[in-house]
Amino acid sequence: MKSELFKNELKTITSDDIRDFAKVVLDDAPDYFFKVAASSTGKYHPAYALGDGGLMRHTKAVLRIYNYIIGLEQYQNQFDERWIDLGRVACLAHDIQKSGTAEIYEEKAKDGKKVFTVFNHPLLAAEYIRNYKGLYLEDDELEIIADAVSSHMGQWNTSDRESIVLPKPKSQLDKIVHVADYLASRKDIDISFKDDTDAYDLPDIETYKCPYKKHKDELLVDVAKTDPEYLEWLSENVNMREPMKTFVNELLKNKTN
Secondary structure (H helix, E strand, C coil): CHHHHHHHHHCCCCCHHHHHHHHHHHHCCCHHHHCCCCCCCCCCCCHHHCCCCHHHHHHHHHHHHHHHHHCCHHHCCCCCHHHHHHHHHHHHHCCCCCCCCHHHHHHHHCCCCCCCCCCCHHHHHHHHHHCCCCCCCCHHHHHHHHHHHHCCCCCCCCCCCCCCCCCCCCCHHHHHHHHHHHHHCCCCCCCCCCCCCCCCCCCCHHHCECCCHHHCCCEHHHHHHHCHHHHHHHHHHCCCCCCHHHHHHHHHHHHHC
């Protein structure tokens, strides 16, 4: 089940029925949601959210930050637990259509074309949530989730290339989900996933090829043998994407042991 990749995040949802709904939302998500980077251009998210599984790690980070915010003293006893749990589902679902519906993505990708972020993805994700009306939660609760999802872009709600104007956050829940997403997308805020073995599936280090110009397409394990100083330079000077970051650190660690 796809939702197993979010088992630690799902544990933070306290209401059984809302947690079960969150599992359905994730299990029905497009396959690409668990594989693509959070930023199709690499410009707008930190290194941990790029590369294979980057969108999934970004989503985990959004919920992690949301839980930190909602746990602040200033919010204690202000909201009931179901309201907080609905926000957690919104965090998990906010980018669930980031490259469009599964059909749109597959149609674009079948010819090997790069699929970019769809500007109206918040609206598509909100509609994705509304499609469950009458099935799991009360309609008003689904609408609370959908509203937070549709407005998660905040002030970045227009595009020079689109006539669509996205809604801005209105409720307190909308605003907290937006802030959590905003902080998770800042390039200078790093989040560790070293203890989250389900954050992404790493390819085999033995067959992984260096993507950078100097040793492009050489096996990374061979570069570690022939030019270890280059790996040291990468570690100190380059904001690497995953899985390159993890592999370089692992190879340098083995070198010192």
